[in-house]
Amino acid sequence: MTSTALVYMMTPGLACFYGGLVESKNFLNQIFLSIVCMAIIPVQWCLFGYSFAFGPGNSVFGSFNYAALRSFGLNNFYGENSDPMNSLTIPSLTFVSFQCAFAIITAALISGSVVGRMKLIPYMIFVFLWSTFCYDPLARWVFSRQGWLNRMGTIDFAGGIVVHFASGISGLVAAIILGSRSHFDPDVLKTGQTHLPFTMLGTGMLWVGWMGFNGGSAVAANGIASLAIVNTNIAAASSMIMWIILDIIFGKVAGQNLGVVSIPGTCSATVVGLVVITPGAGYVQPGYALLIGLIGGCSIYLFLL
Structure with a gap:
């Protein structure tokens, strides 16, 4: 039931995420x-x-x-x-x-x-x-x-x-x-673009809600659910960090100055990390979730260059 409530929260989170963009x-x-x-x-x-x-x-x-x-x-x-x-x-x-x-x-x-x-x-x-x-x-x-x-x-x-x-x-x-x-x-x-604070708020709501989205898919309070939640958090975090690092180094996205991080890009990369881990959240070990998130963050950065 907790996971259900978290997943329901994702829709208002998505509304804020999209609305800010x-x-x-x-x-x-x-x-x-x-x-x-x-x-x-x-x-x-x-x-x-x-x-x-x-x-x-x-x-x-x-x-x-x-x-x-x-x-x-x-x-x-x-x-x-x-x-x-x-x-x-x-x-x-x-x-x-x-x-x-x-x-x-x-x-x-x-x-x-x-x-x-x-x-x-x-x-x-x-x-x-x-x-x-x-x-x-x-x-x-x-x-x-x-x-x-x-x-x-x-x-x-x-x-x-x-x-x-x-x-x-x-x-x-x-x-x-x-x-x-x-x-x-x-x-x-x-x-x-306007209302970027809503995009950041929506990203946070999606991140929290995704714990129930993936963790609840185990349909039980067991080790698989725990693994899914851990992997979800790791993939989102690593994808976000990958974007920030690439943005600071290259600074090409949206034409911003060198060393300036794109807020829409960072939020999008975080969501990408959540998306890419979803099919395998309960199957892979945390180390692989870290790698999957890094690949996801790198991929979206390259696609948006």
Whole structure:
């Protein structure tokens, strides 16, 4: 339940992170596009989302057996009322809520790709449909033991495919289809970045929330959860430090003076460290998490040169 609360906190954190990176005129729009996912997805998840992802069915799609979360009682435990991932002893409704938080943050990640280019109602419809036809099937394929990717031995501890790959590709496609924001607002390129304190605040909220995101994916209070939390922190820290070192040495990003560190870049590198460790957070040793974070921080710096 603690991990669930931490993951829910990631969506407001993401809203702040994104909001600080957009123009002042789009600040509230960006925050609202992220926050509104916290209203849309739980409704979809309750109606049929969870049932599609984790209910009885085939290797591709679930069913309506758990629609409206029926058949879930206070004494049901995960493994009795859904496909068991391990010998789990957590209440089924806790697992439902935890996975709902995953669905929320995944949909919210796309909001940064459509800010200033999509009206509210079409966006809300898009989020509902995207979660139904993109997220739910992917969650079943990878997270459910009935899923075909899971049966093939796919290793994804906390959502490298289901969360980051899905939202990243979808965000890219949405941005390409909608086109540049300059088409909607010719003056957008003349407006500098604002509200960077919100980006730093959002980074901190994401960092803390990610402990529950990765640690909770062990679905137990055990050594794997502890390993995932340690690795999450190490990867984020090493990625952030790598960016700072490279920025001080080269000072080329965003054209800043030599020795000046880019705040947006540092925050982005920290999030990259969190992202790259997610698929293997519960599988690798801390030393490898350190290396993964360093590679992540170096990679984003090179990409943004």
